Amino acid sequence: MKKILVANRGEIALRVMKTAQKMGIKTVAVYSTADRNAPHVKFADEAVLIGEAPSSESYLRGDKIIEAAQQLKVDGIHPGYGFLSENAGFAEDVEKNGITFIGPRSKAITIMGSKLAAKEAVKKYDIPMVPGIDEAITDVEEAKKIALEIGFPILIKASAGGGGKGMRIVEKEKDLADQMKRAISEAESAFGDGSVFIEKYISSPRHIEIQVLADTHGNTLHLFERECSIQRRHQKVVEEAPSVVLTEEIRKKMGEAAVRVAKACDYIGAGTVEFLLDDDKNFYFLEMNTRLQVEHPVTELITGIDLVEQQIRVARGEELKFAQKDLEINGHALELRVYAEDPLNDFLPSVGKLERYRTPHQEGIRLDDGFEEGMEVPIYYDPMLAKLITYGKSREEAIQLMIQAINSYEVEGVMTTLPFGKFVCEHEAFRSGNFDTHFVKKYYSAEKLESEIEEEARLAAVIALKQYLRDQQQLRLPSN
Template identity: 55%
Template sequence: MIKKVLVANRGEIAVRVMRSCREMGIKSVAIFSEADRTAKHVRYADEAYCVGPAPSTESYLNINKIIDVAITSKVDAIHPGYGFLSENAHFAEEVDKAGIIFIGPSIHAINTMGDKLTARQLMIDSNVPVVPGTKENIEDPNKLKETAAQIGYPIMLKASAGGGGKGMRLVREEKELTNAYEMAKSEARSAFGDDAVYIEKYIEGPHHIEFQIMADQHGNYVHLFERECSVQRRHQKVIEETPSPLMTPELRKKMGEQAIAAAKSVNYIGAGTVEFLVDNNLDFYFLEMNTRLQVEHPITERTTGVDLVKAQINVANGLPLDFKQEDLRQNGHAIECRIYAEDHKNNFMPCPGVVKNITEPMGLGIRTDGYVYEGYEIPFHYDPMISKLISWAPSRQEAIERMKRALYEYKITGVKTSIPFVSRIMEANDFIEGNYDTHFIEKHMDFLMTEEDDCSDYCEDIALFVAYLDYNEKLREAADKSNVATPNQSAWKEYSRRKNVIRY
């Protein structure tokens, strides 16, 4: 049985995996770059090892170094989290060669689903509906134009090895095609080392809905229902919720069955996510399969009561799932907001820096998965997401109101965050009514950018100044009572002296 796990990741997901390990009595081993020496996951783990300089290519993507640490620390298994090496078949293969358990699917499943063209063909063969498009990489510019015309504009160019919105270009007219094709290939080559690009018919106003699946080594498959992921910016998810406001019981049953069919087609083992596009007629199409734990997995945990990380570890241990499809229910409604250290008023630029103060929301139905703390310096080398805020309530309306309250309580100073931006989303009528698709942010950008000024940059100074005024007034009151003259002192001098030693 697994008794010690190396978490090949950083940030909030590393801490989240380690928490489940601790509850299971499993020791955890952290890896860290030189920039992450004081990171929360390093402080939380039972052991921690530096794997290289700050750039991820020299640390969190350094397969040989990570395997060396795993062998040195005598771990039984490696959990990859999400991102970095989580969907890297070569990494999974090296882990297996080292005699260590990879907490994830088979190398075959990672390879098959990681190549979008191969996955498309497999879904076609398995009678899972896919978006109309090509079945192969297009290299001939003439064939490109001919194929695009046959499919009909608008079309979407997509990297075969892609993910996370990289290597994707929307083309509405033929005159845009050549430039978009070159840009998609260049971005795919840079991000994935593979410039293969294919064409899909672009579906106007779709919903992005994914199904969480879980499978064991004994042939048992279940889905843990859907997550609505349509609030996106540049193909990157911002807010997720479950159940989906679009879903009907009939559609949920059909999509759940197709998600399991997709997983069975590659003999999938462990946790995975099958993603679909759903149009206004409630017709749905396979988009891709993520062979890992998703960022947004907490909302599924909250509504089903299943700890997905523990389930992953149990499956890796060779145990059968301890629940069947008929045992699973959706209880209430959950929403997740991704919190980034970024300046949304400056084109969403990342905003690394030192966290001066942080107050995380608490109370009934609130969960915060984060990794920053007061005094921590957010490095600029990695993704700017610093936490995930999850609200749960018996109804969707109450879950939204609870999220509004939690976002109001969430205070971070020292760096700019996306808290004001996601707070504004919670105020948008179309979101409140569940009337939105993947173009929601684009359509409502003017509304979302007109929130009240965020005082986080100067509220600390205001609090200190007001505290000084109160202090000075009490001196005067004391002087009046004792008939002693009030000390003659400069308010600004006293404020400056006290600023560095007092926090309110």
């Protein structure tokens, strides 16, 4: 594999290209008109314009991407995450055109792309499941009957869903009909598929996921867990590895279950198996993401393994050079997704020009980003600017490093989630490890964050005034 095309943009495109370059592989960037001057375009050996700014006219145009790959005699296509990364049709078309898809086979993407098909596939592999039904349902009376059997509260979920869309929590029987209609409507609108299913709602869960890696020689292993419970609108914002609540026994069981899930769909490459963990430390299979995850850096830091490099090696047909017994957890890593969003205004996107953009540089700090000072943050794509990752010998060290990194990260022109990240890192519930997916609902409000920012500004002003008065006093002292 001498040349790969990265079918993505921003920080993940750069991330993949850096590993490819390290491996002596040439890279091709694709870009929309909005990304003409983006860092990933400048970094690549070659770059191709594939369409206008909207992703439907550029990054989601598999035909244009494959056409560019053929013209430039590319050996492999890496999809990154988002866009076409979990599109089975695209993976199939890439292979049909004699190009290697750096990811799983289309069969695995298809199975795990449907929550119902995924449940069906792993059923015979002794994987713990949340109580509920594993078939699509639209009849409200039938839904009521099932809900009464498993007991309220229940969760209605879109089979083809993701990102919290088509998902409804129902506390009481009287709300079921209305919430079901809404879930079906939202699922149809978001995914073109209105099928929903019902399962028991676990009221205080933690979101734990396991990184898996599999080659074409029958080897499948896991690279331990990531804790992803700090979320807003069912989307992760802060992730860490390892989890503070897992015992060695539970870690082993979850890891083995994740490997069985991967084997259930003949998985190849890097993937992630997601679980819910309840108060009693029971875990339940949630879904599998058939791609690299946004939060993969925390796993890389605690294991010392470059996951993108492994994806490329597996795609080239190589056997994994390490076994499960060779892997161990070293230290602790934390990641904050730095979104161009306003945490003081319900995390609404904040687009504009990066008038000032200065990033932290210190040992133990890693930054995966795709922006530079002076760039516009486009309205067309996910508003993530960067991933800020810290690594320490202990969790406490990683948290303190994150606070330092946030303090020295300067962004002007757009609002970001940096103040929210600091709020999380300084909160007692997070520091103690006693939190779940409801952290934001329980502890966070714009008012609390605003008062913290005001208090910090007041203290800074007091310190500045004291220093000024001290300096003035020294100037007034008569010299002997």
